[in-house]
Amino acid sequence: MSLPLVVLLPFLGALAAPLFAQGGRTAIAVASSVPALIALAALFPHWETLSDGGVVLHSYEWLPALGLSFSFRLDGLSLLFALLILIIGLLIILYARYYLKAYENVGKFYALLLCFKGSMLGIVLSSNLLLMMIFWELTSLTSFLLISFWTHKQDARRGARMALAVTGGGGFALLAGILIIGNIVGSFELDDVLAAGDLIKNHALYPVVLTLVLLGAFTKSAQFPFHFWLPHAMQAPTPVSAYLHSATMVKAGVFLMARLYPALAGTEQWFYMVSFTGMATMLLGAYTAMFKHDLKGLLAYSTVSQLGLITLLFGMGTQLAAVAAIFHVINHATFKASLFMAAGIIDHETGTRDMRRINGLWRFMPHTATLAMVAAASNAGVPLLNGFLSKEMFFAESLALNLPGLWAWLPPIVATLAGVFTVAYSARFIHDVFFNGKPVDLPIYPPHEPPRYMKIPAEILVFALVMIGIFPAISVGPLLYMAASATFGGNVPDYQLAAFHGFNLPLMMSFFAFAGGLLMYSQRQRFFDFHARFREIDEKAVFESVVLRIVDFANSVTSRLENGSLQRYALLLFVSVIAVAAMPLLDLGVFVGENGLSPVDAPTAIAAAVLILCAFATAGLHRQRFYALVLLSVVGLVVALAFARFSAPDLAMTQLSVEVVTIVLLMLAIYYMHPWTPVETPLKRRLRDVAIAAVAGIGMTLVTLAMLTQPFSSISEFFLENSKPGGGGTNVVNVILVDFRGFDTLGEITVLAIAALGIYAMLKDTVLTPPPSDGAGHAWARDAHPLMLSLIARPMLPLALMVSAFIFLRGHNLPGGGFIAGLITSIALILQYIASGMEWTEDRIRLRYHNVIGLGLLFATVAGLGSFAFGYPFLTSTFDYITWPVVGKFEVASALIFDLGVYLAVIGATLLSLVTVGRMSPHSAIRSKQEGA
């Protein structure tokens, strides 16, 4: 339980922290420290297990089907990182207490900081790679929010966006890599993946996996050519820079390389990709740092360079180099965090970070100066400080690489050269800021030492780096050993931790780097002049222009696809559907399956011929709208016959009644429309459409043919067997609708209701004047409601209502039911509107169809909820038999109430739609207005 607690506590703290913001900065800082303190206490008991090479695993199931589990794993390597995150996190909380101004939104700051801490702990402690990925993305997001903490600054917003785009893109690649790894290994659990190193490395996809994972690591750890986001992230408040962008988050990429070392490292591809990236980053970062006038800019490039060094060490592929890399992670975190803290103090006390103006601060703040100088010296690799130790190991490893021929010289030369630059910019940091004359035009003058407690975090870090430098074996030895052992899975190479290794070649390289660096700094003006000859690339401008270009491209694609023409959309839709469907269809090959064809009888063939003919004729004659409608109704009727022919009486009845309503509706619609469709599209386009339609039709024919001749098995046996005993009805289709799949039906009548209400809303106040004549020059008939029709229609109503009641009641056992009965009732009512007119009918049927719909939905829902009262799930039905005096034995099912709901909803929706359309003509509009008045 303790490991998930360690990860989740900071998130809980993030929720609680803003509550303390009212109490002032000290209160919130104290409150924010609690999760880290509890976490440290929770990790402490595991020390014994880990130093014996053990692993602590806490695992909970989450989504086993996806291979995602809520599992955490603690070993030496994750302990090392967790301690860095927790301890430096505590120091940062203290530091930020004094760095932030009282009027700033400290609640937000601490909440974000804690969120970040939790995410970072999640990365290092996750045992499941997918879980780790979630935390990985969370660090990108919290980093984005922290960089843009000062949201009023445009640079901060841009820097944050750039960081998010680069690290988020890398995260995307990493996710792909992890998914492939999971696919190869068959598990996302770290133990399984680490054990399957050979499997992964010998897999055909290994280069892809490696590239994707490294893209994730390189973007996060600001490796060339993705390094540019880090300097721009320096717009963040300095505690953020110290914590995220030097000590922890940028180490996530490095951590990933260490974590997956057994699974991925040790191949040629790994060596070349990782070590050359590291070399380029290290050299570029150290060189550029020299020329930055911004204090934090210098430190940012210095961080880039040091991260390159760590990457290079991992890339070398030897175990000793990897030990050196882990060691340098610790050392870099200590000296770089303290350097950032010093830079923040200077910024805080002088009001600027420009090194051309900050000079001679030694006289004003000797205490801070001492701390900064010790940290900078460690960065440069001065003996007796921790930076020296790992840098010596690095030099030694660069010499030990077995590269062919002259290539063997490359790593040591690059290493020494980077050392020269590093010494030069460290010297600049010390000399420019603390000596070199007097301050120039400082916004705050005279500067003085910061508050006592603001220096404590830096003091602790500097003390640590001196301790590590002098007594490495005692101070950091056990932790480093544990981490190395966890990285390699138990086999730790022999290495010596001592403050001094004697006079050897690496020492010579250090010495040369110092001499060269100091010389370079003394001649700095020449280098500045040389550097000034090159136009500096403004990464931000490049990035913004790339973003703009992508947006432009996306816009042009969108405007081409989405040009506002429905015809274009329909075309694209059909063409892509055909393209997608064509592939599997062509693969299918034989279109007549095993079952073969059955013989055709003459009536069916004739009906089919009529249907096909009428369908084509509808398309062919569509310009004459009335004829098209008549032909359409023939098609619909034959479809109803087809249902009847192929053993679906319910469908036949539904289709028949829907057909009537549809045609009435369309007739009503063309009353308002022009009776003709004009010729608009050129012949070429029409031919193209014919071709598309033909392909679609042929495709559907082939698919249907293939499907119908294949043997199949259905889940319907269940429904057939249980319809009578379980649902109490013999009409299986109706029992499915009101009982087995009642929830679906409830959804469907809801859709029906929404469509009807939508129609009502669309046409509520719309008035449409129909054309004065039918298009062929005939005026509308004067006698709108012929006597004959109305006289026949009126007695039809009670008759039709009786039929629909009959069909409704028998629906459970014989063809019929709520849908069909509802449609029959609707038709009977519509007939009254047609025969006798809106006014006559409305005067007699004073129903508000909205209420009918509502009542229907209410019945259906209540029938469903009723089963709760008896302790059954939603829509469980029950039934019993009662004996009526005259009728005899009769079945009463609770599903009948549900079906009544369906019945009412169908009537309401159908009539509301049709009556709304009918009421649009100016005549009716005037009348309804009068009624309203």
Add this chain to the structure above:
Amino acid sequence: MELVFALVIGALTSSGVYLILRARTFPVVVGLTLLSYGVNLFLFSSGRLATGQQPIIGTAASYADPLPQALVLTAIVIGFAMTAFVVVLSLRNLADNEDDHVDGKQPYKSPAPEEESEVTGK
């Protein structure tokens, strides 16, 4: 039998698709209706074609697949709701734009044939 049924669905599909690609709302509505006939028949036939086997317990020796029938029954009703909605949408379009072009506006005007300009009175 299967071939005939497949041809019916093919004919419905291609007439429907052609009409949906037209520029005026009315043919599009008719096309949608045709296409939904085709789709309903297709879904229905996924239970295979059976003669005289209506799924009513006790009326036949074996039964046609009731599940696609139940699905198609609601599909028919929902299809009606959709058709009604689209018709009304086009009527609203006609009321607002005094025109029934599917885009709500005419992208270009081609010279209309004489008899048509006569009947529409434009």
